[in-house]
Amino acid sequence: MTTPGDKKDSGDQDCKSRTAKRKASPEKKTPIKRRRVADQAGPSTSSDVVKGVKRKVVQDEEGTTKKAKRAKLLDHMSGDEEQASSSLDSGKGEFQARYVEEHQLGEGGCGAVFAGYRIEDRFPVAIKHIPKNKVYCKVADESGKKLSVEVAIMLKLAGEAEGSVGISAPVSLLEWFDIGKELILVLERPVPAVDLQKYKAEKGRTLPEDKAKVILKQLVDAVKELEDKHIFHRDIKGENILIETGSDVPRVRIIDFGLSCFVKQRSLYRIFYGTPLHTPPEWYRRSCYRCGPTTVWQMGVVLYEALHARDFSTERFLAKKLSIKKRLSAGCRNFLEACLTTVPEKRPTLEELQLHPWLR
Known part of the structure; x- marks a missing residue:
């Protein structure tokens, strides 16, 4: 079992980038642009420098120089490249x-x-x-x-x-x-469809609670199915949620698995991949995060942005500069507050969200 003190990341051993490994600070200003970590910097790479060394040409027993042998080898390589x-x-x-x-x-x-x-x-x-x-x-x-x-x-x-x-x-x-x-x-490519951000904009920047509920119910079911298949999307947000608009009931589709990963039992991640504005609080406090609690946090972020005419920022939320609308129903407020619980162990599981009275 991996503990926060372990040096190696149990969830991201095959990832090349280590640029996001240092601890984030909630006091630092976050750029307003909704970028993913992968947008900010590619993986840091290094290449070995091979110095050229003059070598004496030595003939082998057949009288063939090493230079000639090397040329012959390059000819073969050239053929492979072709x-x-x-x-x-x-x-x-x-x-x-x-x-x-x-x-x-x-x-x-x-x-x-x-x-x-x-x-x-x-x-x-x-x-x-x-x-x-x-x-x-x-x-x-x-x-x-x-x-x-x-x-x-x-x-x-x-x-x-x-x-x-x-x-x-x-x-x-x-x-x-x-x-x-x-x-x-x-x-x-579903047609007709728009992403949730555009869908919200077309509806006047916010969605009525009943429409938001239809979308969240489908979304929670979808990410629970991914979790059951040991898949962690890591970047569920409005831009990565398509809404099919060809019928009276909007239908949710999930796109962009570019930052996703396979989940092992109790995988703990120490390299953050996702949208910095939506970073779960535990990343700031512990420099690590898990699949289930992070995905539940993202459910809260998606719902918050669907119901409020502003972008969500974890830092602003932790600083109590973002508030939940009081005019929402008690069930909706309870669902939202549960998802955005700052302590990950106290957040409901995806299965518990499926059974939440507001979605039923």
């Missing part, structure tokens, strides 16, 4: 033969997303381009090869929900391509 390049070109050609890419939908710390459609049947898709230097976390697949955690998680979700495109709360991964310096993920 084969790899051909494979990458083939992957890119395969993508272009199947999909048409259109206008950009958005951009975050892990890549840019474009609208598009599948040529075969004009099925709408979202096309996400992820530079490999922004793949912050990796996991070993069955063959031992390192794979982007985002791809691994979406493959797991797709495998467990085979044939259910458009049914599961997380949007489905349809196909993915590795084309050298970047990954291309082809994802389901």
Whole structure:
């Protein structure tokens, strides 16, 4: 069992970045821009410097110089590189033969997303381009090869929900391509749909309590299902929640698993990935956080922003500069206050939230 004094992070052992490891302070001013940690700085990397050393040319028994041998080896390497390049070109050609890419939908710390459609049947898709230097976390697949955690998680979700495109709360991964310096993920694109931030803006900056309840009930069920599958999204917020608007009842879809990870039993995380404005209080006080309590805190943040015409900030909330509307129903206030309990052990579990009277 990992304790706060352990040096190594039990939840993020495969993550390259260690830039967010130092303890945050609630007194420091947080930028207003809603950025994720991955937006602020990529992983710090170092490369070994190999100094050039002149070496005496020595002939072997066959009279071949080491320089000649090295040239021969480079010729073989060049051939391998040509084969790899051909494979990458083939992957890119395969993508272009199947999909048409259109206008950009958005951009975050892990890549840019474009609208598009599948040529075969004009099925709408979202096309996400992820530079490999922004793949912050990796996991070993069955063959031992390192794979982007985002791809691994979406493959797991797709495998467990085979044939259910458009049914599961997380949007489905349809196909993915590795084309050298970047990954291309082809994802389901619900139409018509807008993210929760835009949905709220279209409704006059805040949602009526009854509409917020419909969204929160679906969202809690969705993240509980992820937790049951040992998946921690880590960045549930308005921009990562799509609202399908094609029917009278808004439907919740979850997007952007770029900062997500697989959860081991009692995993404790000491590297913060997510939106700094929404950092759970325990990160400030203990420099660590867990999946369940953090996700419950995010439920509170989402609900707070849905019902209030302002962005949430953990620092401002802890400083009592943000307050919960008194005109909300007693049940809604109780749900919100429970989610935003500053001590993580005192927050309800996701299962307890599902049974909360306000959602029933």
